[in-house]
Amino acid sequence: xxxxEGREKLxxxxxxxxxxxxxxxxxARSLGVSASAVISWENGAIPDTKNLAKIAMMAGYTxxxxxxxxxGKPHQQAKPVDAVIKDLENLPREDVLRVVKTGAELLLTMxx
Numbered sequence: 001x002x003x004x005e006g007r008e009k010l011x012x013x014x015x016x017x018x019x020x021x022x023x024x025x026x027x028a029r030s031l032g033v034s035a036s037a038v039i040s041w042e043n044g045a046i047p048d049t050k051n052l053a054k055i056a057m058m059a060g061y062t063x064x065x066x067x068x069x070x071x072g073k074p075h076q077q078a079k080p081v082d083a084v085i086k087d088l089e090n091l092p093r094e095d096v097l098r099v100v101k102t103g104a105e106l107l108l109t110m111x112x
Contacts, residue, residue, distance in 0.1 A: 003072030007044050010070055013059045014041050021109070030109045031055070046070065057102065058109055 002010075018038065021027035028035045031054050041047055047055060049063070056066035068074070088096055 002046060002070040006070040006072045007046070010046070010055075010066070011042060011044060013061075013066075013069075014038070014055060017055065017058055018042070030058075058106060 018024050018027045021030060024035050024038050028038045031038075031051055033051060037047075037051075046052070052066060053063045056063050059066070061069070088099060091099070
């Protein structure tokens with residue numbers, strides 16, 4: 001279930017990501033969807049869970065956080081970078097590698 005306010009916030013998130021990607025087509029390509037799918041999301045349609053998770057990651061949210069946004073629930077602000085780095089220092093090597101891989105993928109997506 002999503003609230004009207006939540007849908008509007010998601011539309012803004014998607015519009016911001018499209019602008020960062022330089023074009024709707026580039027953004028769509030980074031998600032593996034058509035430009036018409038992106039247009040439908042910009043107009044208020046809700047992406048499926050797989051694409052919602054990708055959008056969340058690109059926007060700096062978790063899937064749970066973006067779902068909370070959709071439901072109109074308040075979400076926590078992102079951690080300061082220093083806190084994230086401290087958390088990384090305490091993670092097992094495999095988890096740090098996952099974080100690095102995700103970060104690299106995000107950077108590639110942002111570069112368009």
